Amino acid sequence: MTTAENPATATDTRTITLLVNGREVTRAVSTRTTLSDFLREDLDLVSVHLGCEHGVCGCCTVLFDGESVRACLMLAVQARGHEVETVESLSADQNDLHPIQQSFAEEQGLQCGFCTPAMVLRAKEILADGRERSDAEVRSDISGILCRCTGYQNIVNAVQNAGRKLSRGANGGAGTHDGVGTSAVDGAETEQATDIDRAPGFDGPAGTEQRG
Amino acid sequence: MTATQEPTAVTHGGTKPAYKYIGSDRKRVEDPRLLVGRGGYVADMKMQGLLHAAILRSPLPHARIASIDTSGAEAIPGVIAVLTGEDCKAHMNPCMNFGPSTISQYPIAVDKVRYVGECVAVVVAESRYVAEDGIEALEVEFDELPAVTNPHAALEPDAALLHDEHGSNLGYERTFEFGDITKALDDAHLVVSDTLHWGRSAGMPMETSGAIARPGTNGVLEVYCNSLNFSYLQFLVAGALRIPSNKLKMQPVAAGGSFGSKFTAHKVPTLAAFLALRTGRPVSYVEDRLDHLMNSDHHASDRYYEARMGFTEDGMITGLDVDVVDDYGAYLQFGVGTHGNALSQATGPYRFRDLRYKLRAALTNKCQQGAYRGFGSEVHNWVLERLVEQGAKKLGLAPEEIRRRNFIQPEEFPYKIPGGNVYDSGNYPEVLDRALSMIDVEHWRREKKRLREEEGRYIGLGIATTQERSVFSSTEFWFWFDEPAFPITSSPESATITIDPAGQFQLLLHCQAMWGNSPETVSTTVLAEEFGVEPESVNVSYADTSRALPGTGPGGSRYTVMVAGAVRGASRKLKKKLIDIAAHSLEVSADDLELVDGRVQVVGAPERSLGIPDLAASAYFFALNLPPGMESGLEEAYTYDHPYTTLPSADRSDLGVFYPIMGHACHIAVMEVDPDTGRCSFLDYVAVHDAGTVVNPKSLGGHVTGGSAQGLGTSLYEELAYDTEGQFNSATFLDYLVPSANEVPPFRIGHVETPSPYTEYGIKGGGEGGRMVTPSVVSAAVDDALAEYGMHVQELPVRPATIVETVQDAIDARQ
């Protein structure tokens, strides 16, 4: 919706300046406009998807001063003077994808694509430290964003793949490792898993936590 | 119409031809645009002068609408219109409906509300914010009526009526009996019985349903929507709107997930269209999550079973007797098909011949029902597998052993089940063996004992199977009725291939097909296989209804099979034309030519060849180079009809063939259950699926994983809950628990391929199987983990409280 006119309750309008995907923007917004609506409607950044507007699904995730936030839970005016990043900042050109986006394509870490921009941004945030992550860690890291399509495994693979790509990039092209997680369930013999797509370890948090 | 005809089997003879593109893990062609956030969802569309609608939803389960005061809302600047059921009554016909005509429904409640969340009034305004201000300003007076929330009580004679015109709360009732179930159970060595309840859940895609309607030129109303079956049903929407079908143009828009929830989801586009007609302006209505949770187009199955199964002494199943009361909610909408689905694989992968299936559809003050991944067959499978599990226990047989003994054998296909549906092909022992080869169940059985004794942990093993019927035929929607109003027998799919003047491929699909599945990857893979061009080079688009050829749309795992047939059919026609042009140019016989890697060449002399761009140039610009009488241009369309469907018999002793392309799956789970908290977790999980020839193993694996995750939600977490007063208790994602990455284990996936003899390339559907078996596996594993406490899952989701209570009761009873 356009937020400029909002005669109904004559809510206040403020002029805000913020940095969005590296560019400074100044706009007049109604004080009740959410950050997600502002990004979608006023700035055409439709990658910010609204799955619930209750702050639960995480599909509206954007990076706010580098940290993931749920844009549906913030007002646009709260972003005044801050930096907001949406997936368009990685690449808005589908023929020239960012390594994280490439990894999602390679691993098929998406189906309908609705949670995808949020997952990609979250991956960018967590991979920033350059550290290698186990299945369980990635699962925990992305657990604030719901995906109804994939069952998550291919997203976990994509995040790990992206981590390898990024660290290769950082190391001037030298690959650091190429294995997948190999840890297994207590007592399970991993070598049983032979003729399957892959045999990720069952070190998911659901099990780990309990076995602690 | 001929009553029965078996199609000639295309033999794949067990050996699959070598394909260049089909069967390999290719990247999806849909993904690049989704990855940059340009999925093109309906909420992303912008339009000049677009208005926005918000809905006032009923706070009461059952009430007459005494009055609606719209003046407060209308006085708000920016509010354009307020519409109520009175407007529907005056200007619309009831919405499409596949149940009895005495149960009618409009997109806005007329005269009374029948569930919490039903639409009472709509405010159309210049922004969604103002529309919602308008909703706040509406004043409605209701005369409350008694709420009917228990489906059994709903069928009692003194229950309050939902639909006076219908005369009772029994939506419909039917008993099918095939064979002699009384004798089968009387003669059985063992009869097990169970009382089961499958709770209400829903597809719950991350994107809600939405539509934008715009009055266009020439009086054509354009509707952009993410519903799936628009080309099949568009004329029914036009009928509800009282406009000629050629003045309603529905344009498909990619959906952010469906899983059944957008299947025939007609109320949202019908409402948006109605609002545009009444205001004369473009109007957008996109559900918010609350709209979707409490009202959506539909929730899914909510069934109460009394079921019995007989066994011989050595564990052979003798018969199945099912009595199901389905809590349909307030309207019937699309309900019949969910039990048709159950009947398509009523006996599962097993060989028994005696079956009774009694259904009563109860009308209650809850949201209406419709499709969700499995479409009702997954519920039946859970009941079937619960009984098989119980039989195995009582007979002292391992779960894998009782199944192995009862499996239909590979040489018995095509196999006609009681009721008449045919299973085309399969190899159930091989799927079971594959699953058992991926996980050492004996090891886990030892571990279970050891961990219990040494560490006090509770481990359970679950093994279950499912049939995965695919490629529905529309007969299943009406064989329930003796005198169906519209006994439709068509369920086709179409494709149009165009080679443009520069030799580039355009592929036009004729239904809304993109909702997270891979319609473009599949169809371009098939096209690539036929022409030898790279799949990524093909541009795919979707026809609107003003151009669409016959299409039924995705659903019932039909799209991959059907679109492959359509694309291959169109390819054959277009290849013939290319070869005829080349034959004329090269002055050779068409029989001496072949199409290899995008060139038409002389067999044995590949240096004599013409590329597709050369042939395209001739077809478009050099008519004098074409064979005499040939039309200019390079475009061919093909409509692929259902490969194998037959009519039900008049007395319904045979329901005909309506869902013959039969997949199969076996899952094995190792779970740990905490008896103190009821917490369930997974230690290992393998899933082996047979979906015939696999087009893209990675994509199919993704669907198996996603479907299994949803099955897990159905089993353990998700519930669209109503209290006994009819209040709705699942109004946010904090109440309706979609599994997160923390709850979903890394399923280990295996594929077995038994090609279908009836489909192109031998492909079977494979989109739903994950969810169709998970609930049975989880139930069995939870029972196994807590067997010493007498755990016996009878209701889904299995709540932590149920587990804790069962354990506590058992402990109390011992003392």
Ligand code: FES
């Ligand atoms: S839309 Fe913001 S968390 Fe769901």
Ligand code: FES
């Ligand atoms: S890809 Fe559909 S919600 Fe994640």
